[in-house]
Amino acid sequence: ENLKYRHQLEQANSELKTNLAVLEQDHQAGLQVQMKMLPVSPMQKSAYIFHHQIVPSVYLSGDFVEYVTVGPDHVVFFMADVSGHGASSAFVTVLMKNLTARMRSDYNRQKDDDILHPAEFLVHANDELLGTGIGKHATIFYAVLDTQNNRLTYSVAGALPVPILIANGEARYLEGQGAPVGLFEETNYQEIVVDLPDKFRIMMFSDGILEVLEQESLAKKEAFLLSEAPKMKADIESVFNGFNVDEDKQYPDDIALLIVDKV
Amino acid sequence: ENLKYRHQLEQANSELKTNLAVLEQDHQAGLQVQMKMLPVSPMQKSAYIFHHQIVPSVYLSGDFVEYVTVGPDHVVFFMADVSGHGASSAFVTVLMKNLTARMRSDYNRQKDDDILHPAEFLVHANDELLGTGIGKHATIFYAVLDTQNNRLTYSVAGALPVPILIANGEARYLEGQGAPVGLFEETNYQEIVVDLPDKFRIMMFSDGILEVLEQESLAKKEAFLLSEAPKMKADIESVFNGFNVDEDKQYPDDIALLIVDKV
Numbered sequence: 422e423n424l425k426y427r428h429q430l431e432q433a434n435s436e437l438k439t440n441l442a443v444l445e446q447d448h449q450a451g452l453q454v455q456m457k458m459l460p461v462s463p464m465q466k467s468a469y470i471f472h473h474q475i476v477p478s479v480y481l482s483g484d485f486v487e488y489v490t491v492g493p494d495h496v497v498f499f500m501a502d503v504s505g506h507g508a509s510s511a512f513v514t515v516l517m518k519n520l521t522a523r524m525r526s527d528y529n530r531q532k533d534d535d536i537l538h539p540a541e542f543l544v545h546a547n548d549e550l551l552g553t554g555i556g557k558h559a560t561i562f563y564a565v566l567d568t569q570n571n572r573l574t575y576s577v578a579g580a581l582p583v584p585i586l587i588a589n590g591e592a593r594y595l596e597g598q599g600a601p602v603g604l605f606e607e608t609n610y611q612e613i614v615v616d617l618p619d620k621f622r623i624m625m626f627s628d629g630i631l632e633v634l635e636q637e638s639l640a641k642k643e644a645f646l647l648s649e650a651p652k653m654k655a656d657i658e659s660v661f662n663g664f665n666v667d668e669d670k671q672y673p674d675d676i677a678l679l680i681v682d683k684v
Numbered sequence: 685e686n687l688k689y690r691h692q693l694e695q696a697n698s699e700l701k702t703n704l705a706v707l708e709q710d711h712q713a714g715l716q717v718q719m720k721m722l723p724v725s726p727m728q729k730s731a732y733i734f735h736h737q738i739v740p741s742v743y744l745s746g747d748f749v750e751y752v753t754v755g756p757d758h759v760v761f762f763m764a765d766v767s768g769h770g771a772s773s774a775f776v777t778v779l780m781k782n783l784t785a786r787m788r789s790d791y792n793r794q795k796d797d798d799i800l801h802p803a804e805f806l807v808h809a810n811d812e813l814l815g816t817g818i819g820k821h822a823t824i825f826y827a828v829l830d831t832q833n834n835r836l837t838y839s840v841a842g843a844l845p846v847p848i849l850i851a852n853g854e855a856r857y858l859e860g861q862g863a864p865v866g867l868f869e870e871t872n873y874q875e876i877v878v879d880l881p882d883k884f885r886i887m888m889f890s891d892g893i894l895e896v897l898e899q900e901s902l903a904k905k906e907a908f909l910l911s912e913a914p915k916m917k918a919d920i921e922s923v924f925n926g927f928n929v930d931e932d933k934q935y936p937d938d939i940a941l942l943i944v945d946k947v
Contacts, residue, residue: 423686430693437700444707447744451771454818481710481771508714508744508771512778515816519779522815552785553778555717 448480455481455511458518460488462657466496467568468683474657476629476668476676483510484627484677485517491528491536491565497521499542499563500580500679502627504601513557513603516549539563539576540610543602546578550603558603562625566681571617576610578602582643584625585650588618592650594643595623622682624650624660629676633666655682711743718744718774721781723751725920729759730831731946737920739892739931739939746773747890747940748780754791754799754828760784762805762826763843763942765890767864776820776866779812802826802839803873806865809841813866821866825888829944834880839873841865845906847888848913851881855913857906858886885945887913887923892939896929918945 455477463472471488483506488498501517503510524536524545535541542563550557562584564575577583579601583594599610626646634642646664653660657678661668666676718740726735734751746769751761764780766773787799787808798804805826813820825847827838840846842864846857862873889909897905909927916923920941924931929939 423690427686427690427693430690430697434693434697434700437697437704441700441704441707444704444711444743447711447770447772448707450768451775454772454775454820457818458816480707505713507710508774509710509717511771512714512717512775515775515778515818516782518818519782519812519816522817523812526811526815548789549782549786552789553721553782554785555720555778555781557717 451481470682473679478506478672478675481508481511482675484675485514486679494569496566500625501559501561503559537565540612543578543610547602547608558601560601573615576612581628584623587651588621590651592647625679627677629674714744733945736942741769741935741938744771744774745938747938748777749942757832759829763888764822764824766822800828803875806841806873810865810871821864823864836878839875844891847886850914851884853914855910888942890940892937
């Protein structure tokens with residue numbers, strides 16, 4: 422009797438392992454494709470350094486970051502956080518990558534310069550998400566850095582927390598708000614222009630970070646991020662360590678970090 | 685000793701089940717998003733009926749079909765078969781859906797009518813796949829049906845088998861060839877125009893069907909498809925039954941079927 426049960430257990434075990442291996446392999450292949458879509462980190466453009474890290478929750482990520490030079494004097498960078506996570510959310514990150522590539526190509530062929538206008542990009546992103554009909558929305562912080570004039574133009578589409586700007590040992594959240602993309606037919610986004618300090622850092626998290634912090638309210642979590650941010654060292658690892666993010670752990674939500682440094 | 689082993693087995697079993705459940709849930713959510721992207725089957729447009737079915741290999745599909753009316757007199761339909769399968773290939777199906785939606789929108793806003801030109805669509809698809817840099821290619825059969833003149837204009841991008849045209853009890857493969865999209869920077873595709881018979885059926889399979897057929901060579905499999913096709917009844921189920929495709933089974937590759945009937 423006991424032997425029979427043991428045999429059944431062994432059998433079940435073996436089947437589970439096979440099924441799991443098939444799905445895991447599939448996920449790994451998907452993850453590799455996602456990794457190919459991310460920019461090479463770090464990227465330097467004159468005095469500016471861009472770096473990022475994504476800790477995906479269930480192998481495939483709904484968080485997406487991009488930074489790319491556009492023409493001689495601009496770098497476009499953004500972070501998108503797709504509702505939910507896993508395969509279905511990962512689909513949308515492909516759309517975001519594709520949209521950026523397409524708009525950059527339009528810019529290079531002098532067709533239009535929408536990629537340099539955050540509000541325009543977000544309207545395009547909104548149209549695409551609604552047009553594809555996959556029922557997903559995304560929060561996005563989209564920014565255009567003018568490296569010639571050390572100036573930032575950005576729009577906020579529901580991003581939470583908004584990025585932190587650090588200079589002279591002080592930190593503040595960037596202003597601005599707007600609806601996520603993929604929810605409403607009619608949207609328009611406010612563009613905000615900031616003349617940047619001579620040396621600065623911008624630190625940007627996806628909302629997965631909020632679930633890792635132990636403070637009991639959103640306000641307190643945001644205050645904690647703000648108070649700790651200026652103390653952190655320049656590298657991704659120090660920042661994740663400082664906020665107790667273990668890159669090898671599986672969190673309930675994806676956690677993305679994007680840092681822009683001017684040194 | 686035996687008891688300890690049994691306990692270990694039970695423990696392992698439970699953990700495997702949990703991990704599997706997480707991945708399966710993720711896949712299911714992804715599959716739901718994919719299903720949302722497919723056209724409603726059947727779709728009727730004047731005397732033409734479009735229907736399809738996809739049997740995905742590992743939950744997420746690398747096969748994709750679309751049919752959509754464009755303006756008053758045209759239906760665009762295509763089948764895409766992305767290299768590989770699973771999550772990474774499913775990413776590309778989202779791009780294909782998005783491209784179609786965008787080009788249809790351009791048509792409706794009278795921006796351009798590329799969607800009615802198979803060769804133009806394929807060039808766009810090629811650019812997108814290369815631009816996104818995800819290292820995937822796809823075979824596509826893309827066709828524009830002029831319902832006013834009962835005329836088909838199509839291009840073949842590596843599709844195998846090519847669609848079968850059945851009329852008056854006789855079947856033939858449509859002519860044409862071309863490279864898959866996503867492989868080469870420079871591509872151009874030949875457009876072929878066919879005046880259609882008054883009553884006809886077009887039957888189109890993704891290459892997953894070839895692995896199900898028992899004939900020992902590609903030529904024999906294709907000959908078998910051609911000889912059996914005219915005998916099949918109008919519905920998807922009969923066709924799958926006729927070729928021994930069990931919709932509940934997991935095959936090594938996705939199997940897609942798209943049928944266009946003029947009655």
